[in-house]
Amino acid sequence: MDSLSSPWIPWMRRALQLAALGQGRTSPNPLVGAVVLDADGTLVGEGFHARAGEPHAEVGALAMAGERARGGTLVVTLEPCCHHGRTPPCSEAVIAAGITRVVVAMGDPNPRVAGGGLEQLRAAGVEVITGALEAEARSLNAPFLHRIATGRPLGILKWAMSLDGRTALPNGASQWISGPAARRWVHALRARCDAVIVGGGTVRADDPLLTSRGQRDPEPLRVVLSRSLDLPAGAQLWDTTTAPTLVVHGCDAPSQARFQLDRHSVERLELADCGPRALLEELAGRGCNQVLWECGPELAAAALRQGCVQELAAVIAPKLLGGVAARTAIGDLGLEAMEQVRTWTSTGRSPIGPDLLWRLTP
Known part of the structure; x- marks a missing residue:
């Protein structure tokens, strides 16, 4: 996507700011921030992953938005997870909330996700846009990415x-x-x-x-x-x-x-x-x-x-x-x-x- 002209860039910057609030507390998980916009493009929910084992950023943002998320857009710094870990899959929560568009900064390299979250969203008819401020998102999560790549x-x-x-x-x-x-x-x-x-x-x-x-x-x-x-x-x-x-x-x-x-x-x-x-x-x-x-x-x-x-x-x-x-x-x-x-x-x-x-x- 053309990052410079995308209307999602300001919202992704906000999501990255939210993600950074979890620094030092989310390991082994990555830093993730999310915002929810209603069908009219108004901010109705936001969240970040605060600590390993606690709700993920998407879940927190969707909970704040409630029914106003239906027909809206989720802007999130990392691909929503699609596996059962300490918490249920975020991809399922996104679909259940009635979100029609998901804007993602970067994919999740974790082998348990690795594109599976985006595939699940697309299969459910959700529009998926990737690459918004990807470089910034990768920089924020450099420690997580390094551990996944090198062990x-x-x-x-x-x-x-x-x-x-x-x-x-x-x-x-x-x-x-x-x-x-x-x-x-x-x-x-x-x-x-x-x-x-x-x-x-x-x-x-x-x-x-x-x-x-x-x-x-x-x-x-x-x-x-x-x-x-x-x-x-x-x-x-x-x-x-x-x-x-x-x-x-x-x-x-x-x-x-x-x-x-x-x-x-x-x-x-x-x-x-x-x-x-x-x-x-x-x-x-x-x-x-x-x-x-x-x-x-x-x-x-x-x-x-x-x-x-x-x-x-x-x-x-x-x-x-x-x-x-x-x-x-x-x-x-x-x-x-x-x-x-x-x-x-x-x-x-x-x-x-x-x-x-x-x-x-x-």
Whole structure:
């Protein structure tokens, strides 16, 4: 369809705005928003998918519209589902409501849907229009699309560094490089992710809390990847009254270290291949669409080498830390020639308090 001239574009923009309200709460489901127009083109209902297991966007919008939906148009950001999951098929609800036209931004790549919803609507005599603001819809649901395509959640690697590229002083001191505004932005970023991942070195050096500070309920899963379980006994992460914690370790982790974690009622997971890729496959199975890497340089490098990072988010502070031995954000990537170096594409640079936020994708 011609997106620029379509009369459905303003309504699809509204549906996308609604969909974004569910960020951080719908996994493993996608973000979906919907509006219902009556036969005269007047808005009579709207809704969004607020949380996995709760009614889908179409159902909420149709419920608000009631009988006024009959003979009207549904504008929705994603193809209506056609299968029984935690909720009944949305395609059946759309047909039962008497909708005569459905405008969809994009199809659902989930194999359980994959065009089936649109086929069911067409078979019932509903006019189906596709492609309205598809690029925007795909961007909004990039984490869900990535998990469906690869079997792993989309990974964001975040770090804060000084103007001279240091993430800590030579003695290891690192709190705080960035300012309060940048730290608040990190809390909001965590709220949009399903899990926050660190390594044992970060737990030992920083004793992080890794929560959204209440911006998400429930808080994202806090994940520690540690082959040897060389971890402090009194870390904040072992208190799971605020947020859940998963510790992933190798097969050779000492039994005493396992016992100490079990005493804290922290969930443990043993992986034979205790690396980033295997971890993300496990997290995808737990319904994670997007994860945040807040780890040290060695784990960050491993995540990059194994293709587990799809976005970089660097907070650059106007400070000079100096020091030849000072820590940097990324460990050895195994590169030996400039021809091997990947160029990342900037998706935006913006001031955040006194600091600069720079976001990039491959």
